[in-house]
Amino acid sequence: xxxxxxxxxxxxxxxxxxxxxxxxxxxxxxxxxxxxxxxxxxxxxxxxxxxxxxxxxxxxxxxxxxxxxxxxxxxxxxxxxxxxxxxxxxxxxxxxxxxxxxxxxxxxxxxxxxxxxxxxxxxxxxxxxxxxxxxxxxxxxxxxxxx
Amino acid sequence: xxxxxxxxxxxxxxxxxxxxxxxxxxxxxxxxxxxxxxxxxxxxxxxxxxxxxxxxxxxxxxxxxxxxxxxxxxxxxxxxxxxxxxxxxxxxxxxxxxxxxxxxxxxxxxxxxxxxxxxxxxxxxxxxxxxxxxxxxxxxxxxxxxx
DNA sequence: CGGGTCGGTCCGAATTCTGGACGCACGCTA
DNA sequence: TAGCGTGCGTCCAGAATTCGGACCGACCCG
Numbered sequence: 001x002x003x004x005x006x007x008x009x010x011x012x013x014x015x016x017x018x019x020x021x022x023x024x025x026x027x028x029x030x031x032x033x034x035x036x037x038x039x040x041x042x043x044x045x046x047x048x049x050x051x052x053x054x055x056x057x058x059x060x061x062x063x064x065x066x067x068x069x070x071x072x073x074x075x076x077x078x079x080x081x082x083x084x085x086x087x088x089x090x091x092x093x094x095x096x097x098x099x100x101x102x103x104x105x106x107x108x109x110x111x112x113x114x115x116x117x118x119x120x121x122x123x124x125x126x127x128x129x130x131x132x133x134x135x136x137x138x139x140x141x142x143x144x145x146x147x
Numbered sequence: 148x149x150x151x152x153x154x155x156x157x158x159x160x161x162x163x164x165x166x167x168x169x170x171x172x173x174x175x176x177x178x179x180x181x182x183x184x185x186x187x188x189x190x191x192x193x194x195x196x197x198x199x200x201x202x203x204x205x206x207x208x209x210x211x212x213x214x215x216x217x218x219x220x221x222x223x224x225x226x227x228x229x230x231x232x233x234x235x236x237x238x239x240x241x242x243x244x245x246x247x248x249x250x251x252x253x254x255x256x257x258x259x260x261x262x263x264x265x266x267x268x269x270x271x272x273x274x275x276x277x278x279x280x281x282x283x284x285x286x287x288x289x290x291x292x293x294x
Numbered sequence: 295c296g297g298g299t300c301g302g303t304c305c306g307a308a309t310t311c312t313g314g315a316c317g318c319a320c321g322c323t324a
Numbered sequence: 325t326a327g328c329g330t331g332c333g334t335c336c337a338g339a340a341t342t343c344g345g346a347c348c349g350a351c352c353c354g
Contacts, residue, residue, distance in 0.1 A: 007193030009257040011246025012176050012239060013169075018250075019242075022160075022167040029159050032283060038332050046154030048312050053333065063249075074319040076331060084249045089283045090272040091245055092159060094237040095166075099158025102210075102231045103165075110156040116285040119276030125237040126273045129266030136179060136236045138263040185301050195343050200302065221350040223300060 018062045019088065023047040024055045025095070028081075028088055031065065036078040064088065093123040165209045166235065170194040171202045172242070175228075175235055178212065183225040211235065240270040 007013070019025055026045040030036075035044055042052055056079060059065040064085040068078045081088075100109040113121040125134050132138075154160070166172055173192040177183075182191055185203070189196055203226060206212040211232040215225045247256040260268040272281050279285075 004190065005193070006190055008176075008191045010176070010243075011250060011256055011258065012243050013173060013192075013246075014250040015242045015246035016169040016172055020167070020169040020172065022163040025163055025167065026160060029155075029157070033288070039330080042332095043151065043153055044155045045160075046152070048314095049333070050313090050335090051311060054310090071320095071331095074321090074331075076320095077333095086283060087245055087248060089281070090241040090270075091238065093272050093281060094241045095162045096157075096159050098234055098238055099160075099162035101234060103158060103161040109158055111158065112289040114287050114289045115274045115276065115279075115281065116287075117274055117277035117279065119274070120289070121281065121286060122275035123237075123272045123281055124275050125240050125270045126278075127262045127264055127266065128269035128271050129262065130264035131273075131278070132262075132264065134236070134240060134262065134268065134270055136233060139268060140261050140263075141180070142259040142261045142267065186299080189301095195345095196302070197304085197344090198342060201341090218300095218351095221300070221352090223351095224302095 018058065018064070019091070021055070023051050024059060025088075025092070027052060027055055027059065027079075028064065028085065029092055031079055031081055031085070032089065032092060036068075036080060038077070038079075041079075059085075090123075090125075093121075094125065097123050162238075165205065165211070166238070168202065170198050171206060172235075172239070174199060174202055174206065174226075175211065175232065176239055178226055178228055178232070179236065179239060183215075183227060185224070185226075188226075206232075237270075237272075240268075241272065244270050 019028070023045060026047065027041055030041045030044055033044075035041055038052065038056070041047070041056075042049055045052070047055070056065065056067075060067050060079075062084075063082055065079045066082050068080050070076055070078050096111070096113075104110070115121040126132060127134055166175070170192060173194065174188050177188045177191055180191075182188060185199070188194070188199055188203075192199070194202070203212065203214075207214050207226075209231075210229055212226045213229050215227050217223055217225050243256075243258070243260075251257070262268040273279060274281055
């Protein structure tokens with residue numbers, strides 16, 4: 001018998017169905033940075049117009065962005081983060097950090113964030129319960145669908 | 148004048164060039180879960196064979212995975228995480244959490260992790276300096292390339 | 295010999311992405 | 325009134341990717 005084919009049911013896979021694509025996440029990045037308009041996103045992401053149009057549509061459909069009329073006559077729209085969209089911040093931050101660490105040239109990271117605590121923001125992923133930084137080795141699967 | 152077109156130089160964009168695709172990250176997920184072989188990844192991700200082949204190649208080229216012969220005669224390979232690959236754990240965890248919160252059905256998350264501290268793992272992103280959970284509103288851009 | 299496993303490759307059809315041109319509804323300037 | 329600029333797209337056609345399924349070579353097992 002060939003492969004039984006048993007794709008894992010998994011929140012990661014589901015999440016990637018929606019945001020698992022470059023332009024989608026870059027559009028979200030722009031909104032986090034305050035650029036909510038189509039043309040601005042085109043400029044700052046470099047996405048093709050058609051592609052951005054499509055991505056924005058799926059992001060809106062997924063409840064990550066909201067399309068907002070800021071002018072009738074002529075109709076003009078802005079994209080705002082919903083709660084679900086704001087909850088993507090951790091994803092963006094971890095990607096940012098990974099890129100900073102593994103893909104930055106000698107000039108260092110091109111975009112630096114500062115936390116209100118006064119320090120440069122270095123995002124870490126910690127366990128809500130104990131506050132420790134999470135390491136793959138300190139993590140185990142619980143209950144369902146084994147290896 | 149039309150759009151000046153000024154795509155942001157950004158670690159997020161760079162990171163997405165490498166891991167900004169569903170199958171790439173799902174392959175990495177499988178390796179984290181201990182499935183290091185091609186066929187196993189095919190089974191558990193649902194990716195087309197050709198696509199997985201291509202993704203594994205770029206992941207290896209990017210220094211995220213390492214291809215390892217575990218048998219000559221017949222030649223057989225496994226994929227292992229490099230340090231850079233292990234550093235993707237935070238990205239995976241934040242995606243997992245987002246999916247758990249926004250895409251899980253009433254049966255709850257299909258995959259649950261446990262931290263060595265004894266509690267279920269709920270990953271949070273915190274500021275390395277002050278330990279506080281990071282909120283988009285408490286974050287500002289520093290120095291380079293404005294809005 | 296007849297199966298089965300593993301890690302792919304090959305193929306053709308279907309889909310998606312890309313970049314450039316174009317459109318339309320305005321507002322501004324002169 | 326004409327002419328230009330902006331904002332937010334759409335349309336198109338060619339290029340690139342993806343998909344699914346068949347196939348393959350090198351084994352091992354009974």
